[in-house]
Structure formats: C-alpha cells, structure tokens
Amino acid sequence: MYPKGRSGRRLWACPPEVPIGRVEWRSHALVVVLGGLAGCGGTAPETASDTMMVDEVVRDLLAGKPSWTTVRARPDRPPAVEALCPAVDPQVDGGDMPALVLAPPGEVRIALAGPPEEYVLRARAGVDLTAFTVLKASRPGASVVLEVLGDGRSLARELVPLDPEHKVGWRDLGGSAGVPVHGGMELVLRTAVVEDGVELSELPLALPAGFGRLRLERRSARARTRSSSAQPNVVLVLVDTLRADRLSAYGYARPTSPALAALAARGVLHEEARSTSSWTWPATASVLTGLQPKEHGLTGDGSSYLGEGLVTLAEMLQAQGFTTAAWSANPIVSPLRNFDQGFERFESSRERFRKGAEFLPEVLAWLRGLGGTRFFLYLHLADPHGPLERGRGAARELAREVPKGAGSRLEHLRQGLHKGEAAGPDRARLDQLFPEAERAQASALYDAGVRAADDCLEALLATLRELGLEEETLVAFTSDHGEELFERGFFGHGQGLHRELVHVPLVLAGPGIPSGRRVAGVLSNRWLAPGLAALAGVEVPGGADARRRLLQGEPERALFSTTKGWWRGERGVTLHGLCDGAWSLQLRSDVQPEDEVALFDLAQDPDELCDVAALHPDKAAELRRALIEERGRQHPRSDAVPAGAATQELLRQLGYAGEGN
Numbered sequence: 001m002y003p004k005g006r007s008g009r010r011l012w013a014c015p016p017e018v019p020i021g022r023v024e025w026r027s028h029a030l031v032v033v034l035g036g037l038a039g040c041g042g043t044a045p046e047t048a049s050d051t052m053m054v055d056e057v058v059r060d061l062l063a064g065k066p067s068w069t070t071v072r073a074r075p076d077r078p079p080a081v082e083a084l085c086p087a088v089d090p091q092v093d094g095g096d097m098p099a100l101v102l103a104p105p106g107e108v109r110i111a112l113a114g115p116p117e118e119y120v121l122r123a124r125a126g127v128d129l130t131a132f133t134v135l136k137a138s139r140p141g142a143s144v145v146l147e148v149l150g151d152g153r154s155l156a157r158e159l160v161p162l163d164p165e166h167k168v169g170w171r172d173l174g175g176s177a178g179v180p181v182h183g184g185m186e187l188v189l190r191t192a193v194v195e196d197g198v199e200l201s202e203l204p205l206a207l208p209a210g211f212g213r214l215r216l217e218r219r220s221a222r223a224r225t226r227s228s229s230a231q232p233n234v235v236l237v238l239v240d241t242l243r244a245d246r247l248s249a250y251g252y253a254r255p256t257s258p259a260l261a262a263l264a265a266r267g268v269l270h271e272e273a274r275s276t277s278s279w280t281w282p283a284t285a286s287v288l289t290g291l292q293p294k295e296h297g298l299t300g301d302g303s304s305y306l307g308e309g310l311v312t313l314a315e316m317l318q319a320q321g322f323t324t325a326a327w328s329a330n331p332i333v334s335p336l337r338n339f340d341q342g343f344e345r346f347e348s349s350r351e352r353f354r355k356g357a358e359f360l361p362e363v364l365a366w367l368r369g370l371g372g373t374r375f376f377l378y379l380h381l382a383d384p385h386g387p388l389e390r391g392r393g394a395a396r397e398l399a400r401e402v403p404k405g406a407g408s409r410l411e412h413l414r415q416g417l418h419k420g421e422a423a424g425p426d427r428a429r430l431d432q433l434f435p436e437a438e439r440a441q442a443s444a445l446y447d448a449g450v451r452a453a454d455d456c457l458e459a460l461l462a463t464l465r466e467l468g469l470e471e472e473t474l475v476a477f478t479s480d481h482g483e484e485l486f487e488r489g490f491f492g493h494g495q496g497l498h499r500e501l502v503h504v505p506l507v508l509a510g511p512g513i514p515s516g517r518r519v520a521g522v523l524s525n526r527w528l529a530p531g532l533a534a535l536a537g538v539e540v541p542g543g544a545d546a547r548r549r550l551l552q553g554e555p556e557r558a559l560f561s562t563t564k565g566w567w568r569g570e571r572g573v574t575l576h577g578l579c580d581g582a583w584s585l586q587l588r589s590d591v592q593p594e595d596e597v598a599l600f601d602l603a604q605d606p607d608e609l610c611d612v613a614a615l616h617p618d619k620a621a622e623l624r625r626a627l628i629e630e631r632g633r634q635h636p637r638s639d640a641v642p643a644g645a646a647t648q649e650l651l652r653q654l655g656y657a658g659e660g661n
Contacts, residue, residue, distance in 0.1 A: 061214035068108035077103035077206035086126040094169035095336040099212035104191035114183035120217045121179040124170040125158040128208035149188040225321030227374040229511045233473040239453045240382040243482030256450040259458035267509025268517045274558040278501035279494035283480035290529035297637030300563035306338040313529040314342030317376040329354045329382035356381045356456035384449035391452040399448040402441045422489035474510035494564040497577035519553035578627040585623040
C-alpha cells in the first residue's frame with residue numbers, strides 16, 4: 001500500500017547508487033521523528049514547544065543492495081546484514097537488531113557521494129553475546145575494537161572487552177550526537193581484536209561483531225501544528241487479546257465495556273471487524289502500517305523486527321506536525337522491536353506486561369501538557385492478557401468469586417494446553433489438564449481484564465472532555481486479536497484462525513464521524529492506518545478508500561494468518577484464512593499442494609464448530625482460489641531480520657516460549 005521507504009527516525013531509503021544529497025520523494029508523507037527522545041523510557045517536555053528537531057534519514061545503509069565495498073573479511077564469515085544481540089538482560093540495552101556483521105579482522109568502505117552537505121552518521125557498535133565465551137579461555141584479556149574512519153582519520157571508536165561477566169550492550173558511536181560526516185567523504189568501518197594493545201591478525205573462529213542501525217541523517221526544525229475540529233487530533237487505543245464477543249458494546253451480557261458502548265453511541269461500530277492475525281506481532285504491525293503480514297514481513301519469531309522501510313501511521317501524522325507518543329503495556333511491542341517509528345515518545349516495559357492503571361497517569365499528564373498542540377496518541381493496553389488479575393473497582397466485581405492469587409495458578413495451568421494436548425471435541429483431557437472450576441475462574445478474570453481496560457478508556461475520554469478536546473479528537477478503538485477461552489481445548493491465542501481469535505472490535509468517534517452507526521459487513525482493521533490519516537486530513541496512498549470503508553463499510557474478503565497454527569494434530573503450522581460474508585475458510589499453507597481446507601457457514605454456525613467443506617466443495621474451492629490469488633497480489637518483504645537470542649529469551653521469560661503472543 002505504501003512506498004518502501006525507510007521510516008521511523010527516517011525518511012526514504014536511497015539505494016547505494018543514489019547520491020545522499022538526492023532524497024527521492026515518493027509519497028505525500030515526509031517521515032520524521034524527534035531525535036534523541038524516542039525509545040523505551042524516553043521523555044518529552046511536559047509542555048510541547050512550538051518546534052521539534054527532526055532527523056531525516058537520507059540513506060539507510062542496511063537496506064537493499066549492499067552499500068559497502070569489502071576491503072578485508074574472513075572467508076568463512078563475509079560481511080552481511082544479520083540480527084546481532086549483545087545481551088539478553090532486559091536491563092541492558094542489548095536486544096537483537098539488524099546490523100552489518102563484520103567479523104574481525106574486517107573492513108568495508110562506504111562512499112558518500114553528493115555535495116559536501118553536513119550529515120550525521122548513526123551507528124551502534126555491538127558484539128554478539130556468543131562471542132564473549134569463544135575467546136574467554138584462550139584470550140582472557142582480549143577486546144573487540146569497532147571503529148569508524150572518515151577520509152583516513154578516526155571519527156569514533158569503541159572497545160568491547162570479551163568478558164562474559166562484564167555487561168556490555170549496544171554502544172552509540174559518537175554518543176547521542178552521532179558521528180558528523182559530509183557528502184563526498186569515504187567512510188571506513190573496521191573491526192579488530194586486540195590483546196594488550198596489540199591487534200591479532202589471526203583468530204581461530206569468526207566473532208559476530210558489527211554496526212547496528214546504520215543510517216545517514218539530516219537534522220532540521222519542524223513546526224508543530226495546532227488542533228481544531230477541522231484539524232483533529234488522533235487517538236488509537238488497542239487492547240491486546242480482546243475478543244469482540246466479550247464486550248457489552250457487542251452484546252455480551254456482563255458489563256465489561258460501558259465506556260466503549262458510550263463511545264460507539266456517538267460514532268461508528270463495525271460488527272464484523274477482523275484482525276490480520278491471531279497473535280500480536282503481525283497483527284499490531286498491520287494496524288500501524290495498513291499492510292498484510294506478508295507485506296510488512298513481521299510474520300513470526302523469525303522476523304520479529306518491524307522493518308525500517310515501512311511507513312507507520314505515526315510517521316504519516318508526524319510529517320504533518322503532529323506531536324506523537326505511545327504507551328505500550330506489552331513488552332514485545334516496543335522500541336527494541338522497532339515499533340517506535342515516527343513516535344517522539346514511546347514508553348514500554350522491557351521485561352513484563354503492565355496493567356493500564358500503572359501508566360495511565362503518565363498518559364493523562366502528557367495530554368494535559370500539550371497546550372493545544374495537535375497530537376497522535378497510541379495506547380496499547382494489555383489488561384485482558386495473561387497473567388490475569390482481579391483488578392479493582394468495577395473490574396473486581398466481575399471476578400468477585402475468584403480467590404486472590406488465582407491468576408498465577410491459572411497461568412501455570414495454561415502451559416499445559418500450549419502443546420495442544422486438550423485440542424479437539426473430547427473434553428475429558430481438558431477437564432484433566434484444566435478443570436472446569438478453574439476454567440470458570442479464568443473466564444471471570446478475563447472479563448475483569450476487559451473491564452479494567454475499559455476503565456482506562458473511560459479515564460482517557462473523560463480527560464479529553466475536561467480539556468475541551470472531545471470535539472477535535474478522532475478516537476479509534478480496536479484489538480490486535482482475540483483469545484480462545486477453551487472453545488477448542490486451548491487457553492491462549494496464535495494457534496488458530498477461528499472467530500474467537502480474529503473477530504475484534506472496531507469503533508470510531510469524533511469530528512466527521514456519524515453518530516450511532518453500526519456497520520454489519522466484514523472489515524479488516526488494517527484499514528485503520530490509512531483511514532485515520534485520511535480522516536485527519538492527511539493525504540496518503542489508499543487513504544480515501546480506507547476512509548470510506550471505515551465510515552460506511554464495504555463488502556470485502558478479509559484475510560488473516562498465523563505461523564503458529566494447530567492443524568489436525570500438528571503444531572507450528574502456517575494457516576491462512578478468509579472471511580467472505582457468511583463464509584469463513586481456513587487453508588493450511590505450509591504444505592504443497594495447498595489443498596487442506598476447513599469451511600464454516602457463519603449463518604448457521606457462528607461459532608465455527610462444524611467444518612462443512614465436504615458439503616460445499618464448490619464454495620470451498622471458490623474461496624480457496626480467492627485466498628491464494630489475493631496472497632499472490634501481495635508484495636512480500638525480502639529484508640526481514642530473524643529474531644535473535646534476546647527476543648527468544650524475552651518470549652521464554654514471558655511464558656511464550658515460542659507459542660502465540
């Protein structure tokens with residue numbers, strides 16, 4: 001949908017043959033971010049200034065064809081872009097990220113063509129954690145040198161001791177200011193291993209060391225804009241792991257979402273919205289970029305890093321002078337995964353899920369400090385996501401019968417279902433692994449989590465009213481995916497594409513949004529990024545179409561997928577799905593030919609309990625063809641970077657261990 005330019009703290013990627021002084025403009029969106037403030041735990045002024053300093057990335061040195069010429073390299077480990085992970089400790093800035101891995105001794109050259117304009121080279125020096133034990137025994141005093149030279153002189157240099165007891169993460173070359181360079185300069189990146197000040201010319205093994213997030217930037221000032229009903233603010237609230245049918249706004253009997261119901265009463269509610277996936281990474285990336293998982297490339301643990309070349313909603317809006325900020329309760333939606341693209345401020349925890357009440361005061365304080373500045377707020381709540389808690393106030397009332405501390409025990413029981421041992425219609429095994437009484441407690445705690453998230457929404461909306469911003473703020477509410485609550489023997493998500501996992505809420509309200517409208521047709525929530533930009537008056541590719549779909553609905557065949565599927569007794573299966581009106585098809589996609597399908601008649605079987613593919617072979621064949629054809633029209637990303645050790649360790653610590661997220 002969008003041009004493949006570099007994004008986040010970035011503009012557009014120039015291929016190596018394009019001089020750095022000639023940035024290629026291919027969209028109405030100028031992609032920028034406030035330098036020095038984005039990132040986990042970053043801060044921004046309590047009262048926004050009239051201008052912001054932005055760093056425009058004019059060349060991404062890790063994207064596309066290699067932008068370097070190899071001068072010296074080990075024959076067994078040539079220079080390449082890979083995931084490099086200096087540390088797995090969540091308190092150390094060492095998470096895996098794309099890097100030019102240059103095993104020492106190594107050297108590459110990069111020619112900066114173009115006029116002698118001043119730029120900043122951003123680069124992070126790092127040594128993968130696996131290197132710390134390789135030379136420890138034979139070379140206990142060895143260190144890795146990572147250096148940048150320009151026109152023959154040293155511009156920045158880092159020395160990393162190969163000591164496994166020494167916590168070493170990423171190091172910003174040149175510090176927060178970066179490395180000053182200019183057009184026409186010849187850069188040299190080099191790595192070496194030194195011992196007692198002497199460089200070692202030969203090493204028995206290749207050490208993974210290199211330079212992360214290599215890019216050239218141009219800094220400039222940009223004016224912030226002011227909000228009005230004609231130029232509204234944008235708020236996007238995404239509640240992790242929220243299935244639509246557990247919302248009172250969608251007909252659920254328990255009072256889980258009065259604030260959402262009130263929001264829907266003054267706006268548009270989509271009754272049959274679908275997510276693009278049944279787990280967090282691909283689904284959230286789709287919401288923020290408007291792309292299908294195949295297009296944005298973040299499809300599994302093997303590609304868990306939001307691509308630098310993608311254009312996010314935050315970038316679309318920031319280009320028009322929006323002040324942008326995000327708070328994420330989910331540690332896998334964070335700057336470490338590159339989700340901070342386009343955000344001036346991005347707050348997230350590195351090692352645990354946070355309940356909304358913990359950080360909501362920060363959000364409201366930020367809103368109060370804007371002083372009329374036009375803003376985009378992304379709020380990623382995770383109260384219905386495990387570990388579940390009873391909450392407080394009205395949320396606790398929904399779990400009144402659940403004993404204190406039950407959430408921890410239920411999380412332990414949840415692990416017994418991850419391998420699919422209770423999958424299928426036979427409930428005897430489910431009763432054994434997760435007794436009925438505990439299932440009732442889990443259901444009640446889930447409802448409490450839904451209400452806790454709704455309470456956060458209520459506080460947010462109340463603050464907008466208090467500040468007089470209700471009539472000049474677009475508010476969108478959705479989820480990344482749902483949650484299976486034992487319908488098929490699972491307690492979790494990611495393992496399938498059934499309705500409870502991909503049917504999500506989608507509500508919009510604010511200036512220009514009709515009141516009290518309920519739209520019945522199927523709609524993918526991936527339309528939010530271009531649609532919200534268009535509703536805010538920002539011209540983006542596909543924006544007019546997305547705006548129409550969000551306001552009026554339009555018949556579509558919504559697509560969704562997972563790489564963590566459970567299919568007829570097998571785990572880790574890639575599944576694709578398509579919902580077309582009253583029909584829903586699921587297709588196994590990791591085998592050839594792709595002829596394993598399941599078909600559900602939603603009019604007769606809304607819970608998708610009975611596969612009717614054998615009864616309706618023509619319909620199954622028609623939807624299978626449509627699904628495969630639509631996937632064929634999507635342009636896959638080819639620069640996805642696999643997850644490294646820090647990502648896998650984070651998943652393990654959070655109890656995912658490679659399961660659904």
